[in-house]
Amino acid sequence: MNDRPIVTDARYVLCWLQQALRARDNPVIDAAVRLGNALGLPVLVYHGVREDYPYASDRLHQFILGASRDLAAGCRERGLACVRHVDRDGHREKGLVYRLGADAAALVLEDQPTFVARWQSERVASRITIPVYAVDAACLVPPTVLGDGIAGRSGFLGRHEPARAAWIDAEDEQAKIAPYDAALPFTPDSLDGDLDALIATLDIDHSLPPSPAFPAGRGAAEARLQRLIRDVLPGYATTRNDATRREGASGLSPYLHFGVLGPREVMRAVAAAQSGGGGGGKGGGQVGARHATKFADELLGWREWFQYQARGLAAPERYDRVAGWARATLADHADDPRPDIESLASLLRGETRDQSWNACQRQFLRFGWMHNNLRMYWAKRIIAMTPDPETAWATACYLNDRLSLDGRDPSTYGNIAAMFGGAPGDCERPVYGRVATRGDGSTRARDGGDAWLARAASRPVPAVTVPADVPRERYLRD
Template identity: 70%
Template sequence: MTRPLPDTLAGWAEAPRVRALNDRAIAAGGRYVLCWLQQALRAVDNPVIDAAIRWGNALGLPVLVYHGIREDYPYASDRLHRFILTAGRDLAAGCRERGLACVHHVDREGRREKGLVHRLGNEAAAIVLEDQPTFVARWQAERVAARATVAVLAVNAACLVPPAVLGGDIRGRSGFLRRHEPERDRWRASEAEVPSVSPFAGPLPFAPDDLEAVDLDALLVGLSIDHGLAPSASFPGGRAAAEARLRRLVDEVLPAYAAVRSDATRPDGASGLSPYLHFGVIGPREVMAAVDAAKAGAKHKAKFADELLGWREWFHWQAHGLRAPERYDRVAGWARDTLADHAGDPRPDLETLNALVHGETRDESWNACQKQFVIDGWMHNNLRMYWAKRIIAMTPSPEAAWATACYLNDRLSLDGRDPSTYGNIAAMFGSGAPGRADVPIYGVVPTRGDGSTRKRDTGPAWLRAAAERPVPRLTVPATPPVDPYLTGEPGV
């Protein structure tokens, strides 16, 4: 059901990013427009914030930007919390520069704030939040919209082209590209909204955490989260780190991107932007503006655009159309059938979850891949394909393989829990057409070897060194959790 937008947003150039999540009215007497950010943790080029400012200006109300982080979301760890809190700290500074109040809450013992979003929403004229299709953000948004007594709008900030303008019923990536490519130019530029009301300075129903003033490492120590998984040294959080990655893309990566992107042994082959894109520290519009302005050759720019827009936004579009993009039942029916037919096949490559988590299996190449996840919190694209395919043979059943791949990706990788996580894993479990050969365990799901790395001159030495990197000891459950994001119900 499509609900009408308020006039001021219906007439906005960015209106296709916005949808109404409930039928409630704007609350007369509301003190602000609440802008609740879950994942789009940037103050600039952020359509969620822009929508809130535009609405606030029309109502003569300030915007209150709120971001909270709880201890009980699946896989909460020093790694994820540190990345998020650093982004939150920079979000606060950026909002201040834009003339907006931004408050944070870090949930912890002695500082619980039950139902804080609802309480903030009760004081608001209206709520603007993010339209995220996966992980906790989706059902938290739906829950808030169902309980709120005021109007709630959801805004897409993750994609250059809002998925809604592409319509439904797209079969395959080429069909997607036929609709997506002609739309791109229209969304490449946007104008930042300027608040016409002074920043909100009224009383709040809680004592916010000042992330710019606290020592984030000291704050982490007191939290009840996974302290075994350390922050990533290779991917520090924050806006400065995202901007440095973008400069590196333009200066070092892009000039040879099409040629070296698939070479995992090259440190300058890929942008390493995915963690920052996942947490919205930087958005695709800003990345594409830098790419368009770069001096690199056209084929390199086109290849990059195909990854960032043609693949990433394809998986976002898919996730928006699925009720549960994280579930095994999204894998193509023919692939689930053939994997089920072979579920009883002998599995000589079975590994324990402990060996898988720590990258200590009998497969050196697989260990090299997995150690990037454990140590760096990121994995090279080419390695991810081999990594995911092999998990099917290393686990007791196709369902266990799916749960294991999602668990490793979501727990360890900074860019996990994303539409690209589940979309890509699903593609590795079988997408497009079945292969011709029917082989043990995989059936007609095409297999994949490690040749794209091992057959390079430096490949064997690189794989050996990568597989030998020492890893920290992590806690490991008896079995990987199945869809923990769909069964848990942390309050908001």
């Protein structure tokens, strides 16, 4: 990311993780270990969390710190030192990456296309005096190997699908140098104590509690992966659209977003289930190709396409990424009467006049996750429930980013953009213009759908704080 030379009289290679919070199957760590082995230096893995990143809350901090605890344990197991810092009153450490970098031969960090990780990496690379290498850990196929300028998903798949086989079998790099245990410019946090007690002392949003459905940490991620193989994958192509079914979808997205699991590990488990190994299917048999192919299309074909797209955008989270024709038609209808408009408080707390929308929003509020099928209805309806298209965009991004464990992701902005644009509808409608609308029929028409929506719309949710306005600038860019 810069043109600095490798430092020869260094103590270690610094590996700074922001989001890829796993010790194994992590290309960022592997690149650092390979470089360390070549230079005869140990690797020092560093993970730090501040209080002032956008949407910092008990929910996000708990998920992140639980993952970080297991990251350090996993690093120890593979012979690497891993140090953490939780920035807080009485424990402020300014410029820690730079200070750690002062003893490093080079810095290896994550190649992340959205949110704080992107801007922090770019800023550090432009200021630090050591070389900085960015390595992708979010995708199976690193987007950079696909080349620039792919305009559509079919062109993307044309390059991505043939490349997959070359990336599925990589093994962890073995560290040849003993773990670093010498001087550090700060006292690391252990995170082995009571995380809830630590989080309670922080200056973050305490009105949004941790998710009861998505526990933090590697063990929970592995349990989700086993559940995918055992209960979800055998019927995935037919059940994935049914929001009323508990086992229709994997629920892996929070763990993928924070890198507790990587797509390579998930796809290896899917391939094993398909070939009859790995306990696939309720009876331990093979998983049908149709289901495995559909799952791969979501995890690789869609998720990695949005990762690729985000890389080509200066600000993937901005409204100007929505297709030009869609912004134009929405602008043409910006002054239309909007009888469905709702206050930010009603939206945020899932207390609107639309029961189905409340059911969606309350899934976000309570669990920090929403079913894909509900997300489509939820995003489309926000266009009619807000005063103008740009506020609709800001509101959808805000709700998704603040509440959802998997928010702030290339898939967040890519999918919301698809709901605001996508394929044009067949006629011109009030408020939406030529942007296609979407009803709640795909859930309501299910067996028991009405009752499910009524229950979901009235489930108890935390009383989150409501800002005066929807935040529009959400990134720490300076």
